[in-house]
Amino acid sequence: MTELPSQGDMIAINFDTVRASIKDDHGLNTMFNQAYEQLYDKAQVLFRRQDERLWKAQYLGMHSTDAGGPYRDSITCICSDICSERLPLFILCPNGRTNSGSNCDRWIPNVYSPDKLIPNRTKNQYRFVGQLMGMAIRKKNYLDLKFPMLLWKQLVREQITSEDIEAIDIQSFTLINEMEKTMPENDQSIDLDDVLSSILDELRFEVVSSNGSTFDLVPNGQEIPVTIANFKEYCASYRNYRLNEFHRQIEFIRQASELEEAVCGKGEIDVELLKRNTNYGSPYSQDAPCIQRFWIVLGSLFTEEQKKLFLKFVWGRCTLPNRDEDFTTRFIINGFDITNGSVDGALPRSHTCSFVLDLPEYSSTDVMYDRLNYAITYCSSIDGDGNMNEMPDSAILIDD
Structure with missing residues (x-):
């Protein structure tokens, strides 16, 4: 997952420590929940920013200025809530409750009846834990999470054994x-x-x-x-x-902390995801025949490798964001007026800085395929934001 540049002013997250000191049955007052309510919807983008600190911690009623200390303290408090009875997400492992065996201080996902759905809010809170893990990987903001080995093994899809279960529940088998x-x-x-x-x-x-x-x-x-x-x-x-007792809970955490996707993005180009995040400039609309041909070529005729070359041609990268909400820039397809030569003989023009494709109104799907394939194969270093390098065809139109 590509790290995003700094966006200027840091988002301020308000923490009410007086409220956090008041216990409630559902953990609504906790520092974790206060952070969850203010950060969860923004985390997929915010947690990928290049800033050393991802939010400014403002402790209500206190006169501290966050130069780093309150930020680190807020993370410590959030982790303390995760591994506690104040939240319904994790419980002390059976060995800890009976004070027997090993790993007595380890916390495991709470247990839900196999035939019942886990509440949506709880699912999202597990995902938020995963987002915090992803943040820790990128920023080296190490989290004090007292989880047993079996949880970490499941997160990386390593097979667990009876011995892993016995390590947190000596009486289990x-x-x-x-x-x-x-x-x-x-x-x-x-x-x-x-x-x-x-x-x-x-x-x-x-x-x-x-x-x-x-x-x-x-x-x-x-x-x-x-x-x-x-x-x-x-x-x-x-x-x-x-x-498999914790399988569902682990999946929710993994959805937000998937290590491979966090580092590399999805392996395949999701054309439907790109299509949902595309705008059209004059004279095109989503129903225009030329646009229909374009999506047929990209979605049905291009191989996976061609799709990646296309993405590199128009955006300078080979992967898409993982979800709709991760798009900070929408793809734009504009019309392209050709004044010199035939439309079918011209190549498309890209602006990688702004994720824009200027697309001639090709007469057929076959021509669309040929012109796009030529551009992505031979012209990956050519776009409307830069210079022409080793231009193989004089029909290519570039604006500087």
Whole structure:
């Protein structure tokens, strides 16, 4: 993701520390939530700016001038809220709650019923955590986030194991491990109730989650007893739940902190995304036949490599922003009056500084393809903002 130049005055974020000291059930008063409410909609662009500090922290009722100290303090307070009970996003891991095993100070994503949707506000707050992580990567503003290894592994799509779960919940697999050891491998005549009587009186298709809640492993699982016939299915369902318990929450964080996209942008050019962020100058409109031909060429006839060459030709870069709200400059397609020679013989003209394409009104899709392909292949260093370098065709029209 390309870093953006400084935009002048730094945005001011107001923090009410008195309000933040008042506990509430949903964390609305926290420094994290105060930052979220003022920054979330702007973060995709703001967090990519070149400025050393991305906002000016203004503490209400205090007479401090933010020369860097209040900014760093606000980040520290935000991280402190993330790893606390003041927000519904993360909980202390089971080892921490029972003071047993390792990683007792690590925080894990809160747990939600697998068959219920996570509230939209909560989703966006997880995304905001991801945006803060992306900011930390770019600015080296290291965050004091006490997350266990399994969370970091999932963020980078590394496979987690039972050992990763046991590292934050030492009791997580004790029960089924004992059951599997006790379960006879060959003697199918032994009643499961006799085998398991010393471990558990009643066992159903349920699981106790990391926050202590009990969820069904299958629909109506609380009504389905574990039997010798479904014992292996129960163990598989149990393990699958525990290994994927935080999958949705991690996905929301990753959506905003995807390392590859944060550094490189999306690998493919999303033509529909570009189309939604395009304006048209006279005499064109989105319904003009020439514009329809243009989008057919770019969207259907060009290869991925040609699309990247086109983007470099008109904008000087090979990737698009990831989302609509990331566009700080819209693509503009203007008409191009040709006064010397035929329209079909002329090449388009680009202005990379302003993301503008001057497009002749070509007579057919085939001509459109040929002229655009020639321009992006041989004229990537030529645009209306600069000079002509190694110009291969005198039909190219350039304005300085």
